[in-house]
Amino acid sequence: MTAPLIQTESLSKDYSVGGGVVHALTPLDLTIGRGEFTAVMGPSGSGKSTFMNLVGCLDSPTAGRLLFDGEDVSRLSTDALADVRNRKIGFVFQSFNLLARLTAEENVELPLMYGRVPRGERRAKAVKMLGLVGLAERGHHRPTQLSGGQQQRVAIARALVNDPLLLLADEPTGALDTRTGVEIMALFQRLNDEGITILIVTHDPEVAEYAGRVVRMRDGHVISDERNASPVRAADVLGRMTAQAAE
Amino acid sequence: MTWMDSLISALQSLKVNVLRSALTTLGIVIGVGAVIAMVAIGAGAESRVSELIKSLGSNLLMVTPGSVTQGGVRLGTGTRFTLTEEDAESIQRDLASIVLAAAPTVRGSGQVVSGNVNWATSIQGVTLEFFDAREWEPGIGRLFSQEEVTGAGKVVLLGATVADNLFSGGDPVGQMVRLQNVPLEVVGVLARKGETGNGGDQDDTVVIPLSTAKKRVLGDRQLRGNLVHAIAIKVSDASLMEEAERDARDLLRQRHRLRDSQPDDFTIRNLSQIMETRAESSRVMTLLLAAVAGVSLIVGGIGIMNIMLVTVTERTREIGLRMAIGARGRDILTQFVMEAVMLSLIGGIIGVTLGLGGSILIAELANWPMLIQPQAIVIAVAFSAFIGVFFGFYPARRAAQLDPIEALRYE
Structure with a gap:
């Protein structure tokens, strides 16, 4: 067992909605080790988004503790949380969330800007990251000049540019066609092979098949937590798809 | 960031x-x-x-003859001349504590001729006090001497515009000009002053001694004896303007033997106040x-x-x-x-x-x-x-x- 990256202790989150209280997350104890590729699954309202927001340090819990990289982040100020997000977490969203007026390179540079990295260093790092996701040639394109898959690759490059400990992806293939989705999953698996911890929130069972661990949630509880020693390799799936198309 | x-x-x-x-x-x-x-x-x-205000001379009061009433008819300003050279002397002498200079002036207009060039301009007959009151000095040449002022000296100071027109760049000092056919020696050219408040040219003038103006140039058809057109009073300090105006009024009313019921036969204007x-x-x-x-x-x-x-x-x-x-x-x-x-x-x-x-x-x-x-x-x-x-x-x-x-x- 590797040293834990994320450890929750009786983590809970309540929302007050129109006078009543909704328990979005009932006391939850979950540990995610370094280097794991975890998929969190569940229907809407299952608490998976709440869990992701807490792990992503976008929100603070109502009760309980959340240890991230050994640090208790459950009572941090908003500025301190912003700092943790900037240094340790990379976000990938369903709708990419690239800034349309910036080039791919400038989009990738954004987290470095908030991390106060000097200008010249930023550009070099952004170029390197775009190379890593296979978009070395597209640095000066704007998002509107890129396909959906390319846009998501830029978003992944942006998430990786700060050398985060955790890559947090929210329905990363939701806006993509099947083949492009598999390509993105292949990229995630490659990154995971290189050691980065990945947490994907999804309701798509096919996406979950690529993960080494699947956590299912319902009504704020974890209902199952399964490990898969030999997940489907996205690269193999791609190979088969190419072969089929050739026939 | x-x-x-x-x-x-x-x-x-x-x-x-x-x-x-x-x-x-x-x-x-x-x-x-x-x-x-x-x-x-x-x-x-x-x-x-x-x-x-600066070009007019600061702290200046201008006294001009006022309207007079003849048989119930009020005549306009300047219809009769009531101010004399002695009025000016008296103001200077009796109000010496607050008045720096009181300058009597006569005015007219005429033709200045130099050789075959001539120029129509305004003529001012002045005493030496004029130069103090208006803060106006010759740019080149010299002022009149006391003898020239009292003895109707045949001398003239040209305004800069007149000098330009008659001598077009040459040195006019020492030259002879004829003013209304009276030959006068140019002793200097006044420093340039620029425009007046209403667009006139202050430098389009010639200045001659008061006595010369009355005896030789303008004649005394209008101004008999010692009458003058105006008196410019230079007050020693801006804060004393009102006091000087009041004292000068009292003094002039007394000298003109006006009864309390009679209106002033002169007008005192505070030029810088008008401008202000x-x-x-x-x-x-x-x-x-x-x-x-x-x-x-x-x-x-x-x-x-x-x-x-x-x-x-x-x-x-x-x-x-x-x-x-x-x-x-x-x-x-x-x-x-x-x-x-x-x-x-x-x-x-x-x-x-x-x-x-x-x-x-x-x-x-x-x-x-x-x-x-x-x-x-x-x-x-x-x-x-x-x-x-x-x-x-x-x-x-x-x-x-x-x-x-x-x-x-x-x-």
């Missing part, structure tokens, strides 16, 4: 919607432009007035117009606030994303305040340019004086930046206080 990053980021955002940015800054452009133009024209008018009044009214006018322009600046600021609120709403997802990747509230605040400041600052700079251009154009076309004051430009630009901060702060704070989760979910 450094200041430089915020600045570049702000400019990038403004570039996306050029038309909107341009329209938003329009209020600031117009406001700043109007303020700059108003201040330039107002300052120009004021400096012209103070120049005029005119300056004051133009200042008030400038202030009013600048206030209107200032209102336009406020309206422009509200326009910026309005657009910034729209921008913040439109870019809610962007704000959410920036927060997710590590922007603190302060970074977001800086970014949007910077955008508002850029809008108003660019507006301010364009406004200054247009305002300067406009006031130069008005000065050229309408022949108004104008004075560009560097501090007005600095203040206008700084104030427009301040408007950006002031009106940009509220929308920016709204952006900075967004919840990143809500913002990311915003459609």
Whole structure:
């Protein structure tokens, strides 16, 4: 067992909605080790988004503790949380969330800007990251000049540019066609092979098949937590798809 | 996020919607432009007035014969001459504590001839006090001597315009001219004074001794004996103007043997006061117009606030994303305040340019004086930046206080 990256202790989150209280997350104890590729699954309202927001340090819990990289982040100020997000977490969203007026390179540079990295260093790092996701040639394109898959690759490059400990992806293939989705999953698996911890929130069972661990949630509880020693390799799936198309 | 990053980021955002940015800054452009133009024209008018006061001679009271009543009919100013050389001497002697000089003057007009060139101009017959009262010295040559003043010396001082016209650049000192056919020696040329308050040329004149004017040049058809057209009184200090005016009035009424029931047979005018009044009214006018322009600046600021609120709403997802990747509230605040400041600052700079251009154009076309004051430009630009901060702060704070989760979910 590797040293834990994320450890929750009786983590809970309540929302007050129109006078009543909704328990979005009932006391939850979950540990995610370094280097794991975890998929969190569940229907809407299952608490998976709440869990992701807490792990992503976008929100603070109502009760309980959340240890991230050994640090208790459950009572941090908003500025301190912003700092943790900037240094340790990379976000990938369903709708990419690239800034349309910036080039791919400038989009990738954004987290470095908030991390106060000097200008010249930023550009070099952004170029390197775009190379890593296979978009070395597209640095000066704007998002509107890129396909959906390319846009998501830029978003992944942006998430990786700060050398985060955790890559947090929210329905990363939701806006993509099947083949492009598999390509993105292949990229995630490659990154995971290189050691980065990945947490994907999804309701798509096919996406979950690529993960080494699947956590299912319902009504704020974890209902199952399964490990898969030999997940489907996205690269193999791609190979088969190419072969089929050739026939 | 450094200041430089915020600045570049702000400019990038403004570039996306050029038309909107341009329209938003329009209020600031117009406001700043109007303020700059108003201040330039107002300052120009004021400096012209103070120049005029200086050229007339400061602390000057002008006494002219007043209206007289003959058989119930009031005749206009100057219809009868009531002032004498002795009145002037008496003022100078009896009010010596507050009066520096009292200069009797006779006026006329005539033709000056030098060789085959001639020029029609005004003639002033003066005593030596005139030069003190008007603060007017020969630019070249010399003043009259006391003997020339009392003994009807055949000498003349030319105004600069007259010298230019008669001698076109040559040295007139020592030359002979004929004034109304009386040969006079040019002893000097008076320093240039410029325009009068109503556009006349103060240098288009010749000055001769009072006695010469009365005995030789103008004759005494109008002014018998020791009568004069006017007396200029130079008061020793600006604070004593009212006292001097009152004392001179009492003295002249006494000398003219006026009963209490009789009106003055002379008029005393305070020239700098008249000018000051005119300056004051133009200042008030400038202030009013600048206030209107200032209102336009406020309206422009509200326009910026309005657009910034729209921008913040439109870019809610962007704000959410920036927060997710590590922007603190302060970074977001800086970014949007910077955008508002850029809008108003660019507006301010364009406004200054247009305002300067406009006031130069008005000065050229309408022949108004104008004075560009560097501090007005600095203040206008700084104030427009301040408007950006002031009106940009509220929308920016709204952006900075967004919840990143809500913002990311915003459609």
